[in-house]
Amino acid sequence: MSLLQLQGLSKQFGDTKIIRDVNLEIQPGEKHAIIGPNGAGKSTLFHLISGRYHVSSGSILFKGTPIHNRSPFEITRLGLARSFQVTNIFPLLSVFENVRCALLWSMGYRYSFWQLLGKAQALNDRTEALLDEIGLHARRNLPAGELAYAEQRALELGIAIASGAEMILLDEPVAGMSHTEATNAVALIRKVTAGKTLIMVEHDMNIVFDMADRISVLVYGEIIASDIPSKIRGNPRVQEAYLGEVVPGGSDA
Amino acid sequence: MFEVLIFATLNGLVTGLLLFMLASGLTLIFSMMGVLNFAHASFYMLGAYFAYSISLYTGFWPALILAPVLVGVLGALVERYGLRRVHKSGHVAELIFTFGLAFLIEEAVQFFWGRATKDYRSPDILDFPLFTLFGQNFPAYKAFMIFISIAIFIALYFVLTRTRIGIIIQAAITHPHTVGNLGHNVPLIFMAVFGVGTGLAGLAGVIAGPVLTTFPGMAMVLGSIVFVIVVIGGLGSLAGALVASLLIGLLQSYAIASDLGMPDLLNWLGVSFERDHPLNDIWRLTLPQIAPILPYLLLVLVLIFRPSGLFGKRES
Amino acid sequence: MFKFAVWIIFAIVIVLLPQFFTSLLSVSILNQMAIAIVFALSYNMLLGQGGMLSFGHAVYFGLGGFMAVHALLGIEDGDYFFSVTLIPLVGGLFGLLAALFIGSFSTHKAGTVFAMISLGVGELIAASSLILVSFFGGEAGVSGDRTYGPTFFGYDFAQDIQVYYLAAAWMFIATLAMYLFTQTPAGRMANAVRDNPERAEFIGYSARRVRLISFVMSGFFAGIAGGLFAVNYEILTEQNLNAVTSGNVLLMAYIGGLGFFIGPIIGAVVLTLMNSVLSHYTTLWMLYLGIMFVLTVMFLPNGLTGFLMMHRTPWHLGKIRLLIKPYIVTSIPGAVFALSLVAMVEMAHSSEAEFVFLGASFNSSGIVSWGVLIAIALGSFIALRRSLPALREAWAQANAIDSGEQK
Ligand SMILES: Nc1ncnc2c1ncn2[C@@H]1O[C@H](COP(=O)(O)OP(=O)(O)OP(=O)(O)O)[C@@H](O)[C@H]1O
Ligand SMILES: [Mg+2]
Numbered sequence: 001m002s003l004l005q006l007q008g009l010s011k012q013f014g015d016t017k018i019i020r021d022v023n024l025e026i027q028p029g030e031k032h033a034i035i036g037p038n039g040a041g042k043s044t045l046f047h048l049i050s051g052r053y054h055v056s057s058g059s060i061l062f063k064g065t066p067i068h069n070r071s072p073f074e075i076t077r078l079g080l081a082r083s084f085q086v087t088n089i090f091p092l093l094s095v096f097e098n099v100r101c102a103l104l105w106s107m108g109y110r111y112s113f114w115q116l117l118g119k120a121q122a123l124n125d126r127t128e129a130l131l132d133e134i135g136l137h138a139r140r141n142l143p144a145g146e147l148a149y150a151e152q153r154a155l156e157l158g159i160a161i162a163s164g165a166e167m168i169l170l171d172e173p174v175a176g177m178s179h180t181e182a183t184n185a186v187a188l189i190r191k192v193t194a195g196k197t198l199i200m201v202e203h204d205m206n207i208v209f210d211m212a213d214r215i216s217v218l219v220y221g222e223i224i225a226s227d228i229p230s231k232i233r234g235n236p237r238v239q240e241a242y243l244g245e246v247v248p249g250g251s252d253a
Numbered sequence: 254m255f256e257v258l259i260f261a262t263l264n265g266l267v268t269g270l271l272l273f274m275l276a277s278g279l280t281l282i283f284s285m286m287g288v289l290n291f292a293h294a295s296f297y298m299l300g301a302y303f304a305y306s307i308s309l310y311t312g313f314w315p316a317l318i319l320a321p322v323l324v325g326v327l328g329a330l331v332e333r334y335g336l337r338r339v340h341k342s343g344h345v346a347e348l349i350f351t352f353g354l355a356f357l358i359e360e361a362v363q364f365f366w367g368r369a370t371k372d373y374r375s376p377d378i379l380d381f382p383l384f385t386l387f388g389q390n391f392p393a394y395k396a397f398m399i400f401i402s403i404a405i406f407i408a409l410y411f412v413l414t415r416t417r418i419g420i421i422i423q424a425a426i427t428h429p430h431t432v433g434n435l436g437h438n439v440p441l442i443f444m445a446v447f448g449v450g451t452g453l454a455g456l457a458g459v460i461a462g463p464v465l466t467t468f469p470g471m472a473m474v475l476g477s478i479v480f481v482i483v484v485i486g487g488l489g490s491l492a493g494a495l496v497a498s499l500l501i502g503l504l505q506s507y508a509i510a511s512d513l514g515m516p517d518l519l520n521w522l523g524v525s526f527e528r529d530h531p532l533n534d535i536w537r538l539t540l541p542q543i544a545p546i547l548p549y550l551l552l553v554l555v556l557i558f559r560p561s562g563l564f565g566k567r568e569s
Numbered sequence: 570m571f572k573f574a575v576w577i578i579f580a581i582v583i584v585l586l587p588q589f590f591t592s593l594l595s596v597s598i599l600n601q602m603a604i605a606i607v608f609a610l611s612y613n614m615l616l617g618q619g620g621m622l623s624f625g626h627a628v629y630f631g632l633g634g635f636m637a638v639h640a641l642l643g644i645e646d647g648d649y650f651f652s653v654t655l656i657p658l659v660g661g662l663f664g665l666l667a668a669l670f671i672g673s674f675s676t677h678k679a680g681t682v683f684a685m686i687s688l689g690v691g692e693l694i695a696a697s698s699l700i701l702v703s704f705f706g707g708e709a710g711v712s713g714d715r716t717y718g719p720t721f722f723g724y725d726f727a728q729d730i731q732v733y734y735l736a737a738a739w740m741f742i743a744t745l746a747m748y749l750f751t752q753t754p755a756g757r758m759a760n761a762v763r764d765n766p767e768r769a770e771f772i773g774y775s776a777r778r779v780r781l782i783s784f785v786m787s788g789f790f791a792g793i794a795g796g797l798f799a800v801n802y803e804i805l806t807e808q809n810l811n812a813v814t815s816g817n818v819l820l821m822a823y824i825g826g827l828g829f830f831i832g833p834i835i836g837a838v839v840l841t842l843m844n845s846v847l848s849h850y851t852t853l854w855m856l857y858l859g860i861m862f863v864l865t866v867m868f869l870p871n872g873l874t875g876f877l878m879m880h881r882t883p884w885h886l887g888k889i890r891l892l893i894k895p896y897i898v899t900s901i902p903g904a905v906f907a908l909s910l911v912a913m914v915e916m917a918h919s920s921e922a923e924f925v926f927l928g929a930s931f932n933s934s935g936i937v938s939w940g941v942l943i944a945i946a947l948g949s950f951i952a953l954r955r956s957l958p959a960l961r962e963a964w965a966q967a968n969a970i971d972s973g974e975q976k
Contacts, residue, residue, distance in 0.1 A: 050771065072770040082771060090764040093757075101761045104754050105773030111782055113755040159772065289681060335867060342870040345622050348684065349823060350866045352624075356816065357859035364856055364918060477692050477812070484685045534701045546696040552689035557674045560682050 009058035036218035082169035083160035091145030102162035256387035261510035269502025270402035274457040278450030284489035291351035294476030295358035300458025305373035313376035325452025332447035375463040493564030514539030603736035609833035611790035617827035620763030625691025631810020633660030633792025637799035641713030657796030664792015672784035695811035710806030826872025883967035902952035909946040
């Protein structure tokens, strides 16, 4: 059974249709990339899946349960985590606290006001380990809002992967990173999503074709193709709508 | 019964229009700058006090012009040297700043004019009953208040829709950044809007002072009600502010004029609560008694069921 | 262990304070401080830690207080038999219930909507309190007597100093509890929701539920403060739950500094002192308070504590010495300037012909007096302006990480 199913999904703001009748199935363990020109609706699609927006019509099933129009926190608790294209962190909390907060729910602390965080050994150890992994250990006590842009992107990624969710949605995780930083981030993503399901929006075609098992192409809110990378490369409609100019050059920002 | 209704309506209209004069300025300021000016009613109070002091020397009519201008200039200065500085610390800091300002203005008024009520009166020419209905007088001054308020709204409406500056202001409300890009001096527009908004509040104070009495607590009395109005009407909506002002003005006026209460309701239902019980007060409430709390009740209900207000566009 | 030591020292200080301040007046000020500290800390749970700006926090203080007075009356009438030491708990529980009810609909959103609901509810309850006479006692309020009920190890709380120990004990417990709350998952998530409610939902937390928990906690501790007030003053009136009290607690927390746990404590201590001391010397102290508040918002957005904390970097760099001289050079004309303004304000306000300020005597209608004061004000202002560049320079140096050694 598919882990995630989008059925006839549509979203419109006022009269403008942003997502039009999208159908998509993601299998457990799949690494799926969504590509498409600017303004195609990729982020909007993520917002629908993760509960940030209500759907206009259609349905979204996660592990067989409908999740459309549920609150983000309910969806998150079912095991679906995400990152944001526009950095979305807790600016006044320290980097350490940002990561620790992201771990809290998955480690069963819920709304506890009777346990002290300082005494939560397992929680703190995992936070430290994760800080190491995202390369922010040296910055752990800085307010997150004061990090450099690329560091904030790393933190954004860290918050998304912290809970160890079954399915992870990453919206342009390496945009704005330098080449080395991006390489590290990709390696990290590969590592933490091993055995998990990943959907990723990314403009860097090298990364996309390197990582993805399957690729969907979204143009004007419609999926015009969804296939394995080699087929996507050869697909004339994709060539025409989107890839023609981008693929040969390879690396773009 | 009928004459009660008529007079209640007229009085409600006077209050409602007066409230709108405050609420319109507050709304303009909010929609442009995102600041809910807690001190707005304090500028209204300053209007009344300035007019009182000026009228001691010149009589009412020059004060009617001078006092609002003075208040507006003061408001613009507050924006320029106070609010603009606080702006970078965020909206909460701005709200707290205006809150502190309200506190400060009340103290300053007590310093300069004392705690006692001032004998600020309407001009003698308007001191006659305009008409008498069922043996009750309707003072000419109240008609004058209605006239001034309506004249102001027409002027405001004209400025906002027909003039260049009005169109810039409207654009600044919806797209604050683009207007800056077009080369307009947004900080200057902000200062002007703040000045005009507070000036309107001052004018409201000038004409309300003689009727609602001029005392240091007058800002407190009206301040939170004006807040209630802009929130009920929907933050940033002028039409909403107008409807909510009239609604609250009329509601309060009817409630005060009526002599109905819980006992009547209970009688009508055929229930009686005569046992001795701490909640007995509730069964004895009358409408005039609860008139002062009606706006707040309405506010809480609106915010629970329709947080963006009656005419609100913003999903805050 | 350092933190543990801080708490021990705190406990020792509050036990020892009445040994140094023995007069009736100072004990009564200490009692007020204890109450204000609990109240201001409970307020900061909302604003500083949870990002909820409330204009109606007195509601929970007042409702808790009224319930506590009724409990006192119940003890007096023999309806209940428990020690007065537990009265603050009664207030706390009632504050908690009230907060649970009101929070259930007001914590949907933070920001302006929350602020407006708190304002509306505050006005609503303050106005209702004048109508519902049997519970709130109308204009006169409700009074009780704290000396009934079983004595507590020989204490019958007839004297203020006994009340001090009760208030101080509750203050200590409440402060500790509120501090510990900040160290729990719910407390930390309150900060997270303050910073970014949306992202909090994407890590599994309902922002609304997180706010509600803080809100209820805050109502509980505000109620405890109200209960302490009831024990201390034995009377509650509409004053205690209206907008003035709500505004006061905002003032205390803000002037103290919202971003620090200790901020509201400092704010409560400073403002209570100012209230009692200034109101002793001048009737205009509220005016000065207002000016101070507005200046704080403008120039010290992080409050007094924030100002102190600004010196952490120079301190760690060992360069705090650099600041001492410029501070003195600036603060002397600054103080003279402020005092000369105060003198003019007081003189203008004074109705007597001879006006005495800080031992100097002025003729309040005389041109000479005014001239002298204006000259002093102008002179000190110029001196103040002149001293500022040096101060700025010193500040930059004290905060520069490597300049000192390399030169
Ligand atoms: N809340 C909204 N209201 C109205 N229009 C919106 C809203 N959110 C997105 N849109 C519109 O929907 C379209 C798709 O936006 P979206 O952010 O999903 O694109 P995208 O594919 O992620 O683009 P990019 O590659 O630039 O990130 C855009 O035209 C945008 O203006
Ligand atoms: Mg996008």
